[in-house]
Amino acid sequence: MLPHRSIFFKLNLFFVLALLTLALLFALFHVTASHMETRREVLRGMELARLLHHLRSTDRAERTSALAEAQFALLTTGALPKNARELQPPRNADDHDAREHRERPPLRLYEADGSYYFRSTIRRDPFLVKDERPAENFGGLQLIFVLLLAGLVTLYVLLRRSLLPLRDLHTQIRRFGRGDLDIDTSSTRRDEIAAIANEFNDALEQLRQLRASRQLFLRNVMHELKTPLTKGKLSLAMMEENEQTAYLNRLFSRMDDLINGVAQVEKLQSVGLDRTPQKLGALLETAVHQLYLSAERRQALMITIEPDVSINADAPLFISALSNLLDNALKYSSAPPVTVTADRQGICIANTGAPLDVPLDTVMQPFSSANPAGGLGLGLSITDTVVQAHGFTLVYDYREGTHRFCIRF
Known part of the structure; x- marks a missing residue:
């Protein structure tokens, strides 16, 4: 200001x-x-x-x-005083x-x-x-001047003391803007600023209650979904493999990805980032490992990393964002390789393929069905949310038959 x-x-x-x-x-x-x-x-x-x-x-x-x-x-005497x-x-x-x-x-x-x-x-x-x-x-007039001066100074001190809580309220609101709901703006004063602070604190309390109710609801729902899903997978594992069991396996895998995606979205919206210095190479290596790629798909990746590059990141969430980009690039690439370049400016993942039939904003919407190849519509949305939460930028470019997603630091 x-x-x-x-x-x-x-x-x-x-x-x-x-x-x-x-x-x-x-x-x-x-x-x-x-x-x-x-x-x-x-x-x-x-x-x-x-x-x-x-x-x-x-x-x-x-x-x-x-x-x-x-x-x-x-x-x-005719002598005047000396002064x-x-x-x-x-x-x-x-x-x-x-x-x-x-x-x-x-x-x-x-x-x-x-x-x-x-x-x-x-x-x-x-x-x-x-x-x-x-x-x-x-x-008498001098006394009036002194009283006016004293009144002016007293009024200034009282006004300044009344306005000082605005600074603390401003700090608390900035923390709220960064996603921190564990703040307290209540005041025992009886002026207009205290009334605003108390109303804001009441609104925060309602938000905290809504967040707690939402988390409890989602956890219960995901728990109830995970239980039959796990039992179904165990039952399929004991059955003889055929076309029907393969279809059910794909269906269960998609449901499992859907539940995990919802869990990640919930974490992004309810839990603040835990950012610590991380080696960029280690983050990328972990993201590739979590994809559980076959040897053939692993060979389709061509990775180039500048050594000794570190960023401040929430490791689990940032690895999840990288995994989503890598998975999309491998899944929808028309021909190998999928190239990954990482340096101090950012990470870029490129793959060949046909242009998108719909705008990128539509594909990045949660649970979008715009992708003709199927998919949950959560991967890019989660990636974009994680990147923005870190203060980075997700940039997309399609040129000469190549899709290119870059996370700019």
């Missing part, structure tokens, strides 16, 4: 954008509040200038009293205020530790006044 398509990526991106938006709003609020505070102190400086203009003929005691009444403190910084009036002060300020004694505004000071620049009347009026309290 691409990172930008992940729901976690989108959640993280949303959180970062929300955090940046909140930070920008706070910065804008801080700048605006500072501007308003400076503006207020400039107006206080004008108020102080007017008051001092009216008190210019009074003594220090009367001036101190009048200043205190206006919430100004006339300091006895004081001078503030400049806002540029958008109107012309009336600027003109009025120029008509008053010039004052300089300073700020230190949240307090504001006005210092006279007139040499003959130097003084330092502290503004005693309480500063504007913006603590």
